[in-house]
Every structure is written in C-alpha cells, then in structure tokens.
Amino acid sequence: MKGTIFVELIKMAEDAFGEDTVDDVLDKADLENGGAFTAVGNYPCSELVKIVVAFSEHSGISPEDLQRKFGHWIMDHFVENYPGFFKDKKDTFGLLEAVDGEIHVEVKKLYPDAELPKFTTERIAEDHLEMVYTSPRPLVEFCHGMIEASLERFNEAADIQRCPVAAQADSAKFDITLTKKAGKAA
Amino acid sequence: MNEEPADRVSRRRYQREQMARQEAEALLEQKSRELFLANEKLSAHSTQLEQRVSERTAELQTALERAEAASTARSRFVATMSHEIRTPLGGMLGMIDLLSMDETDPAKKELLNYAKTAGVGLSRIVNDVLDFSKMEAGVFVFEEESVDIRALVESVRILAGSNDKGANRQIIAKIDASVPKLFLGDATRIRQLISNLISNALRYSTEGPIIIRAQATPHPKDALLRVEVEDFGVGIPEDKLSDLFKDFSQVSNALTAAAQGTGLGLAICKRIIEGVGGKIGVQSIPGVGSTFWIELPVEVVALPASNQNKTGSLEDSDSLESLVGKRVLIAEDNIINQKLLLTYANRMQLNAELAENGRIALEMFSPDKHDLVLMDVAMPEMDGLEATRRIRQKWSDRELPPILALTAHVMDAIEEEATLVGIDTVLSKPIPFDELKLALETALSRKPRKVETAAAPAETPSEDAPASGDEAPLLKLMSPGAVDELLQMFTVEDLSDLVRKFVLDSSLRIDRITAAIDEGDEDAMSKEAHSLKGSSLVLGFTEISEWARQIEDGKPSPDSGSLGETANRIRNKLQDMHALL
Structure with a gap:
C-alpha cells in the first residue's frame, strides 16, 4: 500500500x-x-x-468510524494535491465514475506495481448510482468516508445503502441515491 | 511532563523522521539506478534499430540498382534484337519487291505476293512486340511536337490504300473544321494509332468504306481531339468488347481465322493513348460495323512554326513535287540495301549517285549537284549522323537540299540525335517503296521552305457533289434519311458504287439463303440473313432489311406464308435493282 x-x-x-x-x-x-x-x-x-x-x-x-473519518481527510488531501482530477468534475457521480477509467489509469503510470481497488459503477437513474467496490483490503469504511466527503465537496446529499455482494467476499455494493443535487452556486 | 517549546520535536520523533528519510533516499537511489539502466537499454535498442535501418536501406539500394541494371539490359536487348531482326527482314522484303517488279510470270508473281504478305505480317508482329516490350520496359518516350492532323491522316490514308488489303477499298477522311491546324502531340504515335485502327478496320471488314472522322471540342487544355475510324464489317459481339483492349486477345470469327497478328495491336493503342493522357473506345454492332474512337486533350499551336519537319506536313497531294529527274545522293554501305535503294530510285526515275559510306558521301556531296540526300545512319568510316553534321557545317541551310536518314535502329534512340545534327526526316528501315516515295516527295515539296499560309486548312479531299437523281436512280430506292446521311460521307459516285457492290453481293447471299432454306440448315440461313439485314439497313433498304429479319428469326411475314417466299421477294427486289445498274 x-x-x-x-x-x-x-x-x-x-x-x-x-x-x-x-x-x-x-x-x-x-x-x-x-x-x-x-x-x-x-x-x-x-x-x-x-x-x-x-x-x-x-x-x-471504533475502527470503522476512524476509517470513515480518514476517508474525509484523504479526500481533502487529494483535492489539495491532485486538483487536476477534480477540475472537470461537476458532481460525486461524475467523480466516482472517473475513478477506474481515469484516476487509477494515471496512478498506474507513476506506480506500475500499485494494487488498486476496483470501482464498478452503474448509473441506474440520473440521481441513482450503484457502485461495487472490490478490494482485498478491509477498507470499505474508508471508501464510505470518501464518498461522503465527495458529497460534501459538491454540496450534495445522498442516501447511501451498503450491502455485501453475493459470492464476492472482497466486494461491497454502495447504492447511492441523491437527495440534494450539486448546487449551481459553487 | 516537562514543558517543551512548541517548535521543538522529540528525539524519537526526530529518529522516526530520519528513518523515513533514509528509506526515501534508498528508494530514490534504487529508482535512479533503474531509470539509468532503462535508459541504457533504450539507447542500445535505438542504436540497434538505426543499424538495422541502414542495413535495410543498403539492401534496398542494391536491389534497386540490380533491378535498374536488369531493366537497362532488357531495353538494350530489345533494341538490339529489333535491329537484328528488322535489318535482314527489310532486305528480304526489298528483294521481294524488286523481284515482283520484274517478274512477268503470273504464277511466280503470285508466290512472290504470298512471300511479301508473310513478310509484311512478320514485320508487323516484330514491330508490335517491340513496341510492347518498350512500353513494358517503360522506355517509351512521348514527344511533343506540332502535329498537322489533316496531313497526317492524309498520309496514313494514302499508305493504307496502297497495301493489298486497302487497294480496292475506299478510305475516306472527314476532318471537321473545328480541328486546329496545328497542335502539340506525338505525331509518330498518333499516326501509329490511326493506322492501327485503319488496318484493323480493313482486316475486319470486306466491303464498304472506312471512314476517318476527326473533330475537336473545347477542353481545359485547349481542345479535346476525337478521331473515329468506322467500318462496315463484321462488328464485335457485346460480350467480347471488354476483352478487346487486353494484351494478346483477338476476337475470332470467320474473317480473322486467316488474319495474322499478335493480338497486341489494340493493347498497344490503349497504352499509347493512355500514355498521352487520352482514352480509346469502341461502339460496335455485330453484322453492321464498328466505330473505334480515340480522344486526347491537346494544346493548340496558334501559329504554325516555319520548319515543322516531322509532321510530314503536306497541304495537298497535288502540290507534291514530282521526283522525275531529281538528283539524289544515296549513302549506304550494305550492298543489298544499295541494290534496293538504287532500284527504288530507278523506279522513281530519280538520278541516283551512290556513296559507300559517310566519308565518301561528304566528299561527293555538293548542293548544286544534288536535290536530295538519303543517308543511312550506321556506316563504316563515318556514320550518317556525322556526315550530316559536317555537311551542315560546310554549307548554309539555304543551300542545302533535304537530308533524310534511313535507319534500322529503334527510332526513339536515333531521332533526337538526328534532329540535333540537322536531319529533316528519319525513316525506319525496312521502308516500303510507296512510303519512301511519299517521304521523298514530301521532303522535296518542303524545299524551298515557303512561308506557310494560314489560309484555308486542307479540307477533306472529297467535296460533296450535289445528289442528282438522273445519275443515281438506285439511290431513289433507298430511304431518304439514309441517303442524306450517306451522302455526307460519300460522293454520289462512290455511293452508287457501294450500292452496286451491295446488290451483287446480296444476290449471291440470297441464293445461299434459299439453298439453306431448302436444305433445312437453319443456322446458315439465319447467319446469312443476319448479315443481309445489317448491310441493307446501313444503305437504307428498309424493306429488304425487314424481310431479312423475318428470315433470320425463322418467322415469315403473315402475307407471304413461307420463308422461301420471303426470300423470293428479296430476290425480286434485288433483280429490280440490278436492272437499274
């Protein structure tokens, strides 16, 4: 890591x-x-x-709460140090959808041996996203914290449901439904 | 806990940071080394690549040089072979010409005729193959010179009329007024194209005239010249049209079974015309005839240059100067050729003097003693080019008579040099009697060099005579539309002659049709009727044509009842016409 x-x-x-x-x-x-x-x-x-x-x-x-807080913390760190990834993102869904195809691609260029988690997203509706987080590491709360931090960043609010994925012990599914959309006034 | 200043760090914190730094530095060193090694590998790879590129380039260079050498060798071989084959062939043909001029025994004359025909055929094949190989080898060079298409067509026409096949045939030239008097093009190749099409037309038709038409239409490059050669021969089935311009292909039919040839003629035409940026094509109806056409964009020369020699410009065959009594100096080393040329000269009633080589020719020549010089190119001691150069140095242009070169070399190779030393015309050996005569007459007509007048361009030789009913009663039987159309191409006399031939030929044909009907040979009946249908349609005998169609289809007209009866109607009609002859 x-x-x-x-x-x-x-x-x-x-x-x-x-x-x-x-x-x-x-x-x-x-x-x-x-x-x-x-x-x-x-x-x-x-x-x-x-x-x-x-x-x-x-x-x-609890370790879970600590992880979640750390998720918030690291999001601030990323925004500060890697603003390029956030520049053209308008909302949380856009950011989450860009993790695998964009951000991790860049990470791999610098660290070819990095073991990165997988973020598989599916946009169910405009305000509804399903994201499956897959990682051998027990850091699902950390991930949860980052999603929360992102919602805060874009001035959004959402209902986040989490459930395990059948037959995939290393995966968790986040079911995210927006309750407040990204504010126009940034 | 003791109070430590806020900006002080504990030792264990310091040590932890130290360790982290060491680790980071070690990592940095390791990464640097990896980077260095990767760089080294990369540059080794690129060096290797560069080396391979230069190796490949060298290989390609060698291959290219080898290919070029092979191609040069091939061209040289082709040129040499053509020379080696054409020289003895020319000698043979000349000897045959001489023999047949003196021969009185008809049987022997006939044999000589066969020999001549075979020889001419062989010569044509050699030339075809040579041209083709040259195009294959890419050594075919197209010239750009001023071309007078009227003169060119006229000379081709006369030449075609002078050979066996064309002797009894009518070759008509109709050059439209839209065609510029002079334009830029390759006269030699245009001549080759037209004469090739005419010789095809002669070969694939037995009756009717051959019509050469030329017209020009506006084109971005000045003008688009279109030349058509029409015959009224066997025609070409539609499914054969696409094969026509392919290498080594011939449309086989009863007429061509005996015709010899390489099947390269039209393929060569196509390559030539495409080489000069033009197009070639054909329209044909089986049993009616074919029209081959060529189209090429040309640049119009506004004013004719004063000494356009290569175009063989002659305004009118009447204006050609007579050769009788003219003095010619012939420089030729080969005794067979000497004999040939002297005999030719004799026939032309020229006063000939012979020089065995260029040096002797130079000594013998004097402007007041000779009206013409005929110079072989390859001769011992001094070749024809050198001799010409010296003659040109010694006397001024004004004093000099025309100097013509004769060569068995490939023309392209010699022509440029010949022009440089001041040779007016280069003739290719073997040269037939008529062609040499025409060339000499043309050359003489050009001296003294008169300023060409821009007046009336040489129009088509035959002026349309007004149709007079009294002179041509037969023509009244033809449909008026057809007569008008035909009279644009033929004089009344010519047309009457054509109709006469038609009547005679058709009478024989109708006998064959009747015989075929009697024997129940439907195939023969249908073929003959088809042919009759075509020819009668062209001449506007619509009734005959309709009856012939019925016979061809095997369906007699309802009022006549039987095919035999239909055939009889045609026969009666033909007999009526015959009575008018």
Whole structure:
C-alpha cells in the first residue's frame, strides 16, 4: 500500500490527538518500521490496520468510524494535491465514475506495481448510482468516508445503502441515491 | 511532563523522521539506478534499430540498382534484337519487291505476293512486340511536337490504300473544321494509332468504306481531339468488347481465322493513348460495323512554326513535287540495301549517285549537284549522323537540299540525335517503296521552305457533289434519311458504287439463303440473313432489311406464308435493282 496513505493517516491522528500521543501510540503499536513511513514507500496494509486499531484503542472511537473519518481527510488531501482530477468534475457521480477509467489509469503510470481497488459503477437513474467496490483490503469504511466527503465537496446529499455482494467476499455494493443535487452556486 | 517549546520535536520523533528519510533516499537511489539502466537499454535498442535501418536501406539500394541494371539490359536487348531482326527482314522484303517488279510470270508473281504478305505480317508482329516490350520496359518516350492532323491522316490514308488489303477499298477522311491546324502531340504515335485502327478496320471488314472522322471540342487544355475510324464489317459481339483492349486477345470469327497478328495491336493503342493522357473506345454492332474512337486533350499551336519537319506536313497531294529527274545522293554501305535503294530510285526515275559510306558521301556531296540526300545512319568510316553534321557545317541551310536518314535502329534512340545534327526526316528501315516515295516527295515539296499560309486548312479531299437523281436512280430506292446521311460521307459516285457492290453481293447471299432454306440448315440461313439485314439497313433498304429479319428469326411475314417466299421477294427486289445498274 502506498506510503502516502500511512503518512496522511498519521497526520490526521496528529491533528486529532497531538504529536506526543501519536508518538506514544505508534511506539506501542508494534509496527515493523517503528512508524517511520515515507510517502514514496510501500507498506503492507496490515500495518495500516494495526495503526487504526491502536488509535481506536487509545481513543475509544471504533475502527470503522476512524476509517470513515480518514476517508474525509484523504479526500481533502487529494483535492489539495491532485486538483487536476477534480477540475472537470461537476458532481460525486461524475467523480466516482472517473475513478477506474481515469484516476487509477494515471496512478498506474507513476506506480506500475500499485494494487488498486476496483470501482464498478452503474448509473441506474440520473440521481441513482450503484457502485461495487472490490478490494482485498478491509477498507470499505474508508471508501464510505470518501464518498461522503465527495458529497460534501459538491454540496450534495445522498442516501447511501451498503450491502455485501453475493459470492464476492472482497466486494461491497454502495447504492447511492441523491437527495440534494450539486448546487449551481459553487 | 516537562514543558517543551512548541517548535521543538522529540528525539524519537526526530529518529522516526530520519528513518523515513533514509528509506526515501534508498528508494530514490534504487529508482535512479533503474531509470539509468532503462535508459541504457533504450539507447542500445535505438542504436540497434538505426543499424538495422541502414542495413535495410543498403539492401534496398542494391536491389534497386540490380533491378535498374536488369531493366537497362532488357531495353538494350530489345533494341538490339529489333535491329537484328528488322535489318535482314527489310532486305528480304526489298528483294521481294524488286523481284515482283520484274517478274512477268503470273504464277511466280503470285508466290512472290504470298512471300511479301508473310513478310509484311512478320514485320508487323516484330514491330508490335517491340513496341510492347518498350512500353513494358517503360522506355517509351512521348514527344511533343506540332502535329498537322489533316496531313497526317492524309498520309496514313494514302499508305493504307496502297497495301493489298486497302487497294480496292475506299478510305475516306472527314476532318471537321473545328480541328486546329496545328497542335502539340506525338505525331509518330498518333499516326501509329490511326493506322492501327485503319488496318484493323480493313482486316475486319470486306466491303464498304472506312471512314476517318476527326473533330475537336473545347477542353481545359485547349481542345479535346476525337478521331473515329468506322467500318462496315463484321462488328464485335457485346460480350467480347471488354476483352478487346487486353494484351494478346483477338476476337475470332470467320474473317480473322486467316488474319495474322499478335493480338497486341489494340493493347498497344490503349497504352499509347493512355500514355498521352487520352482514352480509346469502341461502339460496335455485330453484322453492321464498328466505330473505334480515340480522344486526347491537346494544346493548340496558334501559329504554325516555319520548319515543322516531322509532321510530314503536306497541304495537298497535288502540290507534291514530282521526283522525275531529281538528283539524289544515296549513302549506304550494305550492298543489298544499295541494290534496293538504287532500284527504288530507278523506279522513281530519280538520278541516283551512290556513296559507300559517310566519308565518301561528304566528299561527293555538293548542293548544286544534288536535290536530295538519303543517308543511312550506321556506316563504316563515318556514320550518317556525322556526315550530316559536317555537311551542315560546310554549307548554309539555304543551300542545302533535304537530308533524310534511313535507319534500322529503334527510332526513339536515333531521332533526337538526328534532329540535333540537322536531319529533316528519319525513316525506319525496312521502308516500303510507296512510303519512301511519299517521304521523298514530301521532303522535296518542303524545299524551298515557303512561308506557310494560314489560309484555308486542307479540307477533306472529297467535296460533296450535289445528289442528282438522273445519275443515281438506285439511290431513289433507298430511304431518304439514309441517303442524306450517306451522302455526307460519300460522293454520289462512290455511293452508287457501294450500292452496286451491295446488290451483287446480296444476290449471291440470297441464293445461299434459299439453298439453306431448302436444305433445312437453319443456322446458315439465319447467319446469312443476319448479315443481309445489317448491310441493307446501313444503305437504307428498309424493306429488304425487314424481310431479312423475318428470315433470320425463322418467322415469315403473315402475307407471304413461307420463308422461301420471303426470300423470293428479296430476290425480286434485288433483280429490280440490278436492272437499274
């Protein structure tokens, strides 16, 4: 998994709990590299889970909630650092539909060995999108958080239903119905 | 917990950052190395590619050179072969000409005639194959010179009329006033096209005239010249039309079974006309006749240049100067050719002097002693080109008589050089008697070089005579429309003559039809009737044509009852006509 995710997760923790607390938690989390992550490195996903669990234990917030918050955080990070992907997107559906065919294509150019999740979308109606998220990693809440963050970004609101996909343990289906469309006044 | 300044970082945090940095640096180094290796591989690959490209280029270059060398060798071979074959052939034909001029025994004369026909046929095939090979080898060069189509058609017409097949045939030229007096084109090739079409017309028809028409219509390149050659012969079935212009194809029928040829004639015509940016085509009705046409865009020359020699421009055959008593210097080294040319000269009642080579010719020649010079090109000691060059140096143009070159070489190869040294006309060996005579007369007529007047262009030779009923009672039997139309092409006399031939021929034909009806040979009956139908229709004998159609279809008209009776009606009609002859 890309180092930038780890670096951002730690940044979020620092933002929430302060540097010293983060240092303490990382020391106790029994990480392979003692928590010395660099954005250009690659690390196993299990390490990410360890960090999330450690902060959950420390704060009492469930790992699921932490992941979801992290989804919001990372969305801000992406918008700030990769504005190109957002420039021509008008709403959340447009962004989600562009993940596999556009954003991940660019990621692959820089990191040919990156293992990326799959986002299969189907537009049921103008205000209704089905998206199947497929990844060997247990990060479905993280994904959920990112969708929420995106809705906020485009000043939209939606009802998000999540259910497992039959015979595909590594997949989850998001059923998104807009309740508020992207505002004209940006 | 001790108070640390907000901008201070703990040691463990510092160490963690240090480790992360080291890892990042190690990663950077590794990526750099990978990048370097990839670059190296890429440049090695591109070097290899460049090397392969240059190898391939060299291979292609070699292949191209080899192909060019092969093509050159082939052209040279073709040229050499044509020379080697045409020289002895020319000698043979000349000797045959001489023999038949002196021969009085009819039996031997006939044999000589056969020999001549075979020889001419062979010569035509050699020329066809040669032309074709030249086109294949891409060494066919098209000239651009001023062409006088009237003179050109006239000379082709006279020449065609002078050979066996054309001897008893009428060849009529109708050049429309729209045709420019002079235009730019390749006179040699246009002549070849027209004479090829005429010789086909003669070969594929036995009666009726051959009509050459020319007209011009506006075209972006000045004018579009259209030349048609029409015959009233066997015609061509529609399904054979598309094969007509293919290489080595001939339409077979009773007439061509005996006709010899390579089947290259029209294929060559097509290549020539396409080579000069034109088109060729044909309209044909079996049993009625064919019209072959060529169309080519030409550039009109506003004013005729003063010394257009190659066009063979002659205004009128009447104005040709007589050769009788003219003094000619013949330079020729080959004794057979000497004999041939001297005898020819004798026949033309020329005063001939012989020089065995170019050097002797140069010594012997004097402008006040000779009216014409006939110069072989390839001769020992000094060739004809060199001799001509020296003669031109010695005397001024004004003093010099026409100098004609004779060569068995491929014309293209020699023509340019000949023009450079100042030879007026290049003639190709073997040259038939009539052609040489015409060439000499033409050359003489051109001297002294008179300023060509832009006045009345040479019009068609036959002026339409007004139709007079008294002179041509037969014509009254024809449908008026047909008569009017035919009289545009024929004089009343010619037309009467044609009708006479028709009556005689048809009388024989109706006998054959009756015999076929009696024998129950439907096939023969139908074929003969078909032919009769076609020819009577052309001449406007509509009744006969209708009856013939009934016989052809095997359906007698209701009022006559039987085919035999229908045939009798035709016979009676023909007898009436015969009585008027």
